[in-house]
Amino acid sequence: LTKQDAVAALGEDVTQSESTSGLPMGPGMTASSCEYVGSGYHRIHLTLIRLSPDAAAMYRAMCAEMGKEGLAGLGDMSCWYNNDHEELHVMKGTTFFSIELGGIKNPTEPIKAAAKSVFARLK
Secondary structure (H helix, E strand, O other): OOHHHHHHHHOOOOEEEEEEEEEEEEOOEEEEEEEEEOOOOOEEEEEEEEOOHHHHHHHHHHHHOOOOOOOOOOOOEEEEOOOOOOEEEEEEOOEEEEEEEEOOOOOHHHHHHHHHHHHHHOO
């Protein structure tokens, strides 16, 4: 997630408040995350996890049970974590990422745009 992605999603200037990389999550799994904050409670947080094949299957099964409104074509599989569309989960192969967007009204389109940008950069 770039600073430009965060600015576009929040509609204002941001500062990076957090960034981690390569945290071990279990056998063959690592996690990275970053967060940008704007004014007030405005923030965007990305968590990216490289999953084992078994863990990826579990995440896919959970996502299959969640809402998918307006997400066709985003990732191998994507879903909304909740009905407020403040958190979006996306799978690409065995890579899972979650984007949380807080403090803004109508987060659906900004969070989808940020997810598309992140997805396009995944290797």
